[in-house]
Amino acid sequence: MISSYIILIIFLIVFITSIIKKNNTYTSFIKGVKEGFKTSLKIAPSMFVMYIAINLFAQSKFIENIFKSSKISVDLISQGLFRPLSSSASLSFMIKIFSKYGADSKLGYISSILQGSVDSSIYIISYYLGTCNIKGSYKCILICLLVYIIIFIICLIIYLLL
Amino acid sequence: MLFSGLIEVAKDANIINVLTKYINKPLKLLFKNIEEDILNDISLNLTCNFLGMSNASISSGLNALNKLKDKGYNNEIITFITLNASGFCLIPQNVLSIRSTYISNSFDIILPTFLLSLTSFILTIIFNKILVRYD
Numbered sequence: 064m065i066s067s068y069i070i071l072i073i074f075l076i077v078f079i080t081s082i083i084k085k086n087n088t089y090t091s092f093i094k095g096v097k098e099g100f101k102t103s104l105k106i107a108p109s110m111f112v113m114y115i116a117i118n119l120f121a122q123s124k125f126i127e128n129i130f131k132s133s134k135i136s137v138d139l140i141s142q143g144l145f146r147p148l149s150s151s152a153s154l155s156f157m158i159k160i161f162s163k164y165g166a167d168s169k170l171g172y173i174s175s176i177l178q179g180s181v182d183s184s185i186y187i188i189s190y191y192l193g194t195c196n197i198k199g200s201y202k203c204i205l206i207c208l209l210v211y212i213i214i215f216i217i218c219l220i221i222y223l224l225l
Numbered sequence: 226m227l228f229s230g231l232i233e234v235a236k237d238a239n240i241i242n243v244l245t246k247y248i249n250k251p252l253k254l255l256f257k258n259i260e261e262d263i264l265n266d267i268s269l270n271l272t273c274n275f276l277g278m279s280n281a282s283i284s285s286g287l288n289a290l291n292k293l294k295d296k297g298y299n300n301e302i303i304t305f306i307t308l309n310a311s312g313f314c315l316i317p318q319n320v321l322s323i324r325s326t327y328i329s330n331s332f333d334i335i336l337p338t339f340l341l342s343l344t345s346f347i348l349t350i351i352f353n354k355i356l357v358r359y360d
Contacts, residue, residue, distance in 0.1 A: 069316060073276065077231055081238035088234055095233025102229065102284040158323065166327035175334050179320040180341035182279075182312025191306055195290045199299070206307045206352045210345050217341065 109193035113186055114149070121145060121152040135219065136170055138163065143177060143218075147211050150183045173222045181214055228281030232273070244272055255308075255350065256301055263292045267305055274309060277318050282309070304353045313346040315339070 081088045126141045133140065142156035157174045164170045184207035192200045235241050248268040249261075256264060266289035273282035286309060293302050317338055324331040 069276075069318070070278070073278075074231060077235045077238065077240060080240055081234050084238050086234075086237045088237075091233045091237045092230040095230035096227070098233070098284055099227075099229030099280075102287060105287070106283065154319070154323075157320070161323070161327050166324050166331070171324075171327075172334065175317075175320050175324055176337050176341060179314070179317030179334060179338040180312070181345055182310060182314070184307075184310035184312065187310040188306055191286065191290060191309070194287060195294060197290070197294055197302060202303050202356060203306050203310070206303070206349060206356065207310050209352055210307075210311060210348045213348060214341060214345050217344070221337075 106190055106194050109190045113189055117145070117149040117152055117186075121149070121155075135222070136160070136164075139170060139174055139177075139222075142174055143215050146177060146181060146215075147183060147185045147207065149186055153178060153183075169222060169225050172225075173218055176221075177215070177218045181211055184208075184211060228273075228278050229284055231278075232269075232281050232285070241269060245269055248272060255304060255353075259293070259296075259298060259301060263289055263296075266292070270309060271313075275313055275315055277314055277316060300357050303356070307349050307353060308346070311342075311345050311349040313342050 078088060081091075126144060127137050130137050130140050138156050138160045142153045142160070145152040145156065157178050160174045161171050166172075166175070185204060188200060188203045188207060191197075192203070232241070245265050245268040248271065249264055252264060252268055252271075256267065266285045270282045270286040270289060273279065273285070286305075289305065290302065293305065316335065320334070320338075321331055324334070
């Protein structure tokens, strides 16, 4: 219950404090929105390219054919492979698991933990570095992949132990 | 866009300054010799990520990155981006909202999710320290 209201609560707190302090709330809000529009125009090209590439890969069912005969469910493995690349692709695999096995099941539990506890790290790195034109990003990707692999293995261990 | 408006309002009402003052102290241990204004941008970005408003964090993150790039702090760039990408989050909102459409008792994942994302945050810091030392 609380989690669905938290954004609204944050908004209300900020706006009420601003009104109490007698600032120009509306003017500064519009100014911020303008800046956000500029930022989203700036990052749009690199986001667009990543989005197209990942969706091409996700729609082709390449991974599902490789891991057809594994012990752990194919959907969990493909969710795990797509999690650092794209939130929406791995979210669609999570919904697939929910409707196939139920959200109450062991698989549904593990896949929601996996979806919630890490972020789409490679995606974030690529759009930050692509927008700011910084080179030599292999160290960032190395660190994030190592951390992600450890988290994924912990998730698989929990799944096998439960 | 909506969230960057919210951030602007919060900046004008002095809320951001109060919040970042508490976060700057532990962040100074990670980013040792950088200026105060870059540190403010970094702590604003990490706070937004922690509260789950990753859209609001983008503009302050880009600001901080551009400043770091101009000053030539290469190791700090790596630390900042990896901390940002580690996804340390208080409540996973979209997972919870999807999960609550399937079952009624959907809050059992909050504690394990928080513990795992804390683990990934700490691991990111450790790997950063190792990489900086052996470089």
